Amino acid sequence: MQPVLSIAGSDCSGGAGIQADLKTMCALGVYGMTVITAITAQNTTGVFAVTELTPEMVRQQMQAIFEDIPPAAVKIGMVSSAPIIRTIRETLQAYDAKNIVVDPVMVAKSGHFLLQPEAVDELRHLLAIADVATPNIPEAEALTGLTIEDAAGMEAAARQIAQSGAKHVLVKGGHRCNDANDLLFDGNQIMVLPGKRIDTKNTHGTGCTLSSAIASYLARGATVAEAVSQAKTYITAAITHALPLGQGAGPVGHLIDLYQKGKLTYN
Ligand SMILES: Nc1ncnc2c1ncn2[C@@H]1O[C@H](COP(=O)(O)OP(=O)(O)O)[C@@H](O)[C@H]1O
Numbered sequence: 001m002q003p004v005l006s007i008a009g010s011d012c013s014g015g016a017g018i019q020a021d022l023k024t025m026c027a028l029g030v031y032g033m034t035v036i037t038a039i040t041a042q043n044t045t046g047v048f049a050v051t052e053l054t055p056e057m058v059r060q061q062m063q064a065i066f067e068d069i070p071p072a073a074v075k076i077g078m079v080s081s082a083p084i085i086r087t088i089r090e091t092l093q094a095y096d097a098k099n100i101v102v103d104p105v106m107v108a109k110s111g112h113f114l115l116q117p118e119a120v121d122e123l124r125h126l127l128a129i130a131d132v133a134t135p136n137i138p139e140a141e142a143l144t145g146l147t148i149e150d151a152a153g154m155e156a157a158a159r160q161i162a163q164s165g166a167k168h169v170l171v172k173g174g175h176r177c178n179d180a181n182d183l184l185f186d187g188n189q190i191m192v193l194p195g196k197r198i199d200t201k202n203t204h205g206t207g208c209t210l211s212s213a214i215a216s217y218l219a220r221g222a223t224v225a226e227a228v229s230q231a232k233t234y235i236t237a238a239i240t241h242a243l244p245l246g247q248g249a250g251p252v253g254h255l256i257d258l259y260q261k262g263k264l265t266y267n
């Protein structure tokens, strides 16, 4: 079983962050490990408090993992401050980490800022070592200064983010209202991952689930194009089976039983 690491924040309500990542990894048959960057008090209606861990504690968690069980892929999610982001980048580089997926989480679905505004520059440096970067439309706009209104805007942003060094850029279309097409740029070509918009308010954790699915498929040996396309299939099924839990945006479903019963396959 391939080990996969999630470096992210804890969502106590279980829909996003570390908790979504572990559920995804479990469903996709890889061995999940975690480095917690921050603890949030949140639920389906909002984020109420955030306490960061120290950069030193983040470094020590990473060291404990890389010295013992080097991950086949690493996914990075919420990393709220510049010193923590710098520590993560330096430690990933020191251990020559493979298959790095960076989800540049900035704002929760509920509107709460999860990234300090002064940390955006440091996040750009982290994106430079990513094998795959997965910004949503507002994040791609914040990273590039562009306004994205259509597929051409998504492509322009993907090209600009790739210039900073990310080998592949997936601009996610979940924030567009007509479809849910995502766009992958590999530094050379554009690939569209078609998606039909599913009419649901229960989309808490979509980005976390997608990026950890990409990392899981990479760890299982897929190419980036294969991993992104398999992860798109997974997130679409997870949104289709989203759970009407809580009073706000409920969490996506994780389909573990369907995989175990063989009703869904891993690729
Ligand atoms: N209502 C929806 N119907 C179908 N796919 C969706 C929907 N909302 C999001 N997605 C898909 O979920 C994935 C995560 O996208 P998005 O929600 O934009 O990310 P984030 O959680 O970072 O904001 C993408 O593949 C996107 O196309």
Ligand SMILES: Cc1ncc(COP(=O)(O)O)c(N)n1
Binding pocket: 008, 009, 010, 011, 016, 017, 018, 040, 042, 077, 078, 105, 107, 108, 109, 110, 114, 203, 204, 205, 206, 207, 208
């Ligand atoms: C700890 C943590 N990480 C990431 C998200 C973003 O997820 P979403 O965009 O679905 O709110 C979140 N709400 N909490």
